[in-house]
Amino acid sequence: MPFVNIKTPEAALTRAQKEDIIHRVTDMLTEYFSEAARPHTMVLIEEVRDGGYGRADEVYVIPEAWRAEG
Template sequence: MPLVNIDVIEGVFTAQQKQDMIRNVTDTMVAIEGENLRGVTWVKINEVKTGDWGIGGKMLSSGDVKAMAGR
């Protein structure tokens, strides 16, 4: 039973985008493992508070991520 964890910064993705992540990651795992494992493929989205994540020594906020994505 596979478990896929996705870490994102809180406030960046909409509920629909998170649903799309769950569906697409599940579909990818099923393509690898086979359809019989769809019902036991878990995808967990963990939201980290804005400012509690850093890259390259710099704190990242939800605004920074949205700017990188051009939103």
């Protein structure tokens, strides 16, 4: 069973964008594993709260301009 875990900043994507990502990733994986993998493919999109991630000692907070609408 293919499993993909995508982590994004909270509120960075709309529901429609998440659905599109799930469909596109599933389609891509079936190209590699065959159509038989489609019903067993799991795509998990996790939203990480502001301040809950960082790199090189810098804590990230998503700018308001980057927040998804709707």
